[in-house]
Amino acid sequence: MNCGPKCLPAKQGSELTKTYGKISALAKGARRPKSAFYGAVDTLSLSQVIFLPRRTGTLDLLTEAKLVRRFRPCQWSLARLYAGYYLAELLTDLTEPHQPLPELFRLAVDTLSDLQTRETEFNYQPVSAIVLRFEMRALALLGHGLGLTHCAGCDQPLVGELLAPTADIDHLSNRRTGKLFFSLNDTSLVCRECCHERGRLLGFSERAAQVLRIYQDEDDHAWRRHADWGCHPVLRQIMDYQWQSLLNRPLNLTSAIRQMAKKQRQAIGN
Numbered sequence: 001m002n003c004g005p006k007c008l009p010a011k012q013g014s015e016l017t018k019t020y021g022k023i024s025a026l027a028k029g030a031r032r033p034k035s036a037f038y039g040a041v042d043t044l045s046l047s048q049v050i051f052l053p054r055r056t057g058t059l060d061l062l063t064e065a066k067l068v069r070r071f072r073p074c075q076w077s078l079a080r081l082y083a084g085y086y087l088a089e090l091l092t093d094l095t096e097p098h099q100p101l102p103e104l105f106r107l108a109v110d111t112l113s114d115l116q117t118r119e120t121e122f123n124y125q126p127v128s129a130i131v132l133r134f135e136m137r138a139l140a141l142l143g144h145g146l147g148l149t150h151c152a153g154c155d156q157p158l159v160g161e162l163l164a165p166t167a168d169i170d171h172l173s174n175r176r177t178g179k180l181f182f183s184l185n186d187t188s189l190v191c192r193e194c195c196h197e198r199g200r201l202l203g204f205s206e207r208a209a210q211v212l213r214i215y216q217d218e219d220d221h222a223w224r225r226h227a228d229w230g231c232h233p234v235l236r237q238i239m240d241y242q243w244q245s246l247l248n249r250p251l252n253l254t255s256a257i258r259q260m261a262k263k264q265r266q267a268i269g270n
């Protein structure tokens with residue numbers, strides 16, 4: 001018998017556990033009104049579970065589940081609820097069964113906490129910034145971190161010191177002047193000389209790379225100081241391409257997240 005100390009349902013039937021990674025489990029009788037699982041296997045809830053692992057290709061059997069915390073990102077906005085479901089979709093699609101990823105689990109719990117924290121004048125973190133932070137850290141934890149300092153072809157350094165918090169980021173994309181490129185095949189920056197025959201490229205600026213570095217870094221404070229920057233369309237574009245290339249299909253909530261980032265960008269611009 002295995003006992004996952006805590007469990008976060010990522011989708012109906014799939015849960016991300018802290019100790020055993022993703023499990024696909026059957027919770028018998030969970031839909032009954034007075035079920036012992038009531039609320040504990042819902043999407044976006046944190047629970048303590050006991051389950052019986054089964055052979056490969058069959059469902060594990062959930063024998064006990066006790067709700068610890070239900071995340072309610074929708075208290076403040078529908079966009080936060082969509083972002084929560086987007087996280088659940090990413091967790092389900094990016095993880096392999098029974099592959100322990102405790103840091104990713106912690107990241108997911110912390111991100112859901114961020115999503116349900118009320119926005120105030122003193123604590124303003126746009127949803128798209130919270131989502132971008134999750135995506136960049138999740139990529140790094142899963143071994144797909146983006147190369148944001150050197151050229152993937154010739155290895156020359158392309159990006160200087162990190163930006164100061166007050167630096168202007170009006171022009172994150174420099175598609176026209178095109179000094180840097182991001183190669184989707186290499187998941188890394190490439191210089192102008194090396195960009196040929198690298199497959200799909202995105203025009204990129206040094207500033208965009210610096211912003212993404214801040215969001216990819218372990219430091220959990222720096223990105224919060226640059227929360228407005230996380231709404232920039234070029235960053236959303238690069239994340240969408242990244243997931244498309246990793247999963248070979250777009251995520252179901254891609255367009256909802258893109259719309260949300262666009263609206264927040266407009267709100268900040270006003």
Ligand SMILES: [Zn+2]
Pocket residue numbers: 151152153154155156190191192193194
């Ligand atoms: Zn190069």
